[in-house]
Amino acid sequence: MVRPMRPGTNVDELLNRLHKVRRTGGGWTALCAAHDDREPSLSIKEGDDGRVLLYCHAGCSTQGVLLA
Numbered sequence: 001m002v003r004p005m006r007p008g009t010n011v012d013e014l015l016n017r018l019h020k021v022r023r024t025g026g027g028w029t030a031l032c033a034a035h036d037d038r039e040p041s042l043s044i045k046e047g048d049d050g051r052v053l054l055y056c057h058a059g060c061s062t063q064g065v066l067l068a
Contacts, residue, residue: 010050010052011028011044011046011052014044014052015028015030015044017033018030018031018033018042018044019031019033020040021040022040024043026045027043027044027045027046027053028043028044028045029041029042029043029044030042030044032056032058032060032065032068033065033068034056034060034061034064034065034067034068035056035058035060037058041056041057041058042054042055042056042057042060042065043055043056043057054066
């Protein structure tokens with residue numbers, strides 16, 4: 001059973017839950033858990049204030065990614 005993400009989760013905790021994580025110049029890419037992703041389409045960055053920033057290039061919502 002996968003534990004739900006909690007507010008205040010840091011980027012390392014999130015990256016440990018994702019697959020095919022790769023470091024990029026400004027953050028990371030990974031498979032998006034919210035859809036049947038075959039190539040990494042999820043961009044992950046850490047904001048200046050420590051918040052985790054997510055963007056799925058396939059159009060999944062941040063909430064959908066976190067719930068998955």
